[in-house]
Amino acid sequence: MSLNFYWYPKCGTCRKAKKWLEEHGKEITEIHIAEQTPSKEEIKALYEKSGLELKKFFNTSGLKYRELNLKEKLYHMSEDEQLELLASDGMLLKRPITSDGEKVMVGFKEDQFEKNWM
Template identity: 35%
Template sequence: MAGARPLKLYSYPRCSTCRKAIAWLAARQLQPEILDITEQPPSSAELEQALAQLGRQRLFNTSGQSYRALGAAAVQALDDQAALAALAADGKLIKRPFLMTDAGRILTGFKQPEWVALLEAQAPG
């Protein structure tokens, strides 16, 4: 896996799951571009791509304060474009870590088996 293509990781410095993901990547000699999701959230295009790949449920950080402030019912009532606009406007609404490969594959959250499968598929063979 050490030869995998470049990765982009949106994370939040105070998020323990993000720190675990970064350590896991480092242990595999992978050095993603790390961006603070609150200061530089994924672009609208990246969020649209994530929506297409993962669906809305995997995009929202449902345990975060921003999500609770909006309310689950209000979020569910948003159409896709409004949901994407809300996510682009507030990085804390986005489930993190948010991993993107240069091939355009995206994962949210840190579930090690999913990351292994994605990164092995990325590795040049």
């Protein structure tokens, strides 16, 4: 079974996660998060399966996040507006996002990967 792996190749965390998956024999379908930004519907499906708060899908350390002053704005935005915003620019999405169609993980923590993908 292949995992969908939404990533940005220049991101160090993404490269570490990819290396971990490859070393553990996981088949992945790479999706370049900036060139093939997931649609609003795709992001909503990932979010709903993740069990996380929607704000966890935002790349809070990204330049775009700071430029748009989203730390202040997110609290005043509806879920629909946040999803719309995430779908508008892949660089706003925290990465990597890894999914097998049922489980979804955002970011990379080795112990969490072991728990979910082994």
